[in-house]
Amino acid sequence: MYPKIRVFWYFSLCPAVAGFFLYLWLLFQNLGASDFLSADMVIFALMLPVASLAAMLFYGIPALILAWIYTLFELRKRPHDIFIVSLAGGVAAFSWSHLVPLPMEPLLCFVCGAGSSLLMSFLALPCVVAD
Numbered sequence: 001m002y003p004k005i006r007v008f009w010y011f012s013l014c015p016a017v018a019g020f021f022l023y024l025w026l027l028f029q030n031l032g033a034s035d036f037l038s039a040d041m042v043i044f045a046l047m048l049p050v051a052s053l054a055a056m057l058f059y060g061i062p063a064l065i066l067a068w069i070y071t072l073f074e075l076r077k078r079p080h081d082i083f084i085v086s087l088a089g090g091v092a093a094f095s096w097s098h099l100v101p102l103p104m105e106p107l108l109c110f111v112c113g114a115g116s117s118l119l120m121s122f123l124a125l126p127c128v129v130a131d
Contacts, residue, residue, distance in 0.1 A: 002074045003126055010124030011067035012060070014089060017119060018112035019055025023048055058100050059113075062092040066117075077125040082118065085125070089117025 027044050056063075066088055075081040093113025097106045 015059035023051035090114030
């Protein structure tokens with residue numbers, strides 16, 4: 001039996017995962033070695049859930065649509081399905097970045113969408129069932 005609920009919820013949370021990792025990357029890119037244990041670091045670390053929620057707010061609609069499509073087609077953990085999921089996540093994030101005015105590079109949106117979709121495809125998609 002196909003785990004529709006698990007696949008739907010995992011892929012609908014892709015923007016939160018992308019926002020989390022993007023915020024971590026920006027955080028460590030902008031902090032020096034001396035600032036690692038400062039009070040600002042604690043404040044920035046507390047903002048991680050806010051970054052995930054903001055990503056869900058801006059990119060939740062295309063994530064829900066793609067999650068519904070993946071559940072409808074009952075994708076499995078096969079190389080071509082994983083490739084399709086990653087490409088679709090990247091294209092959806094890239095396209096949505098042109099509709100929602102955010103100060104981000106569209107290529108970065110594509111990489112975040114494709115990367116989070118790739119990660120979720122390994123976690124959420126079920127293995128191939130032998131007949």
